[in-house]
């Protein structure tokens with residue numbers, strides 16, 4: 575018999591009906607090279623500092639995250655009024671689209687790029703306009719500018735360095751978009767600590783420029799979900815209207831403040847990860863028939879002859895890598911992030927073994 579509950583799907587919002595949940599593999603037994611995280615433990619003393627704090631978990635956190643914003647202000651040189659913190663930068667992407675997107679509005683992205691932009695657009699009924707990267711790698715700033723001039727276009731997201739290609743786009747091309755589009759230009763600088771390049775110093779010049787940052791990558795805090803957005807105070811105040819009152823929990827706020835006290839220790843980790851990424855890049859370029867893309871981040875995109883086969887063989891050897899599937903122009907490719915030095919050595923050995931045709935039985 576049909577029950578009154580049999581057709582719940584028909585009650586679902588249309589934008590959500592087509593959504594496929596974002597699935598993330600959880601394989602703690604593997605060497606995780608699939609999520610561009612920092613593989614190092616936190617700097618010595620930081621964990622103890624955090625756990626010795628007398629945190630009042632029975633109380634709501636400071637909804638304005640004032641202490642954390644003060645610490646980020648010192649780090650970025652952007653005043654606290656120009657900072658919004660989020661439950662990961664994922665949340666902030668959604669807040670940007672809740673503020674500026676919606677039905678009848680569009681967001682421009684440059685595939686291949688980070689997948690959450692599109693998901694947030696679907697969730698907020700924002701139309702996605704795709705301007706693919708030229709050769710799969712370079713920003714087509716002319717076409718992006720053209721697209722951004724249409725009245726529906728409200729938001730452009732530039733991921734710099736770009737995930738998954740690792741490409742750093744020219745500063746001047748982005749600034750031209752900021753100047754000439756008149757739309758909200760979001761520059762996602764999740765990997766800026768690795769590239770060493772940022773547009774933060776331009777924020778004071780442009781009310782339509784916002785910069786997205788995260789503690790998930792260079793600061794090794796992916797598990798605590800902490801991101802922040804930088805912009806002019808008036809722009810940030812608009813986005814703050816759609817934020818839930820206590821979006822960042824007390825523990826993560828405190829951890830973020832502490833992390834910024836350990837900048838020199840993190841610098842050592844970042845330099846090491848850059849060197850390890852370079853080591854992986856050079857190792858991969860020596861493998862015949864593999865195309866490797868230059869990177870400014872802590873990960874590398876590469877194309878072996880049979881990416882699916884390679885991903886399976888790597889998994890059999892205990893390495894979890896990101897199979898990117900079919901990317902525009904580039905085609906099927908894999909992405910790996912730099913692990914610990916020992917892990918990267920083992921990975922390169924495994925890759926050479928796979929390339930020489932050795933097939934392993936599953937672990």
Ligand code: PMP
Nearest residue numbers: 662663664688737764788790801
């Ligand atoms: N932006 C980019 C470009 C990313 O690669 C990621 C994480 N993969 C994020 C944002 C999301 O980061 P967070 O953990 O802060 O939500």
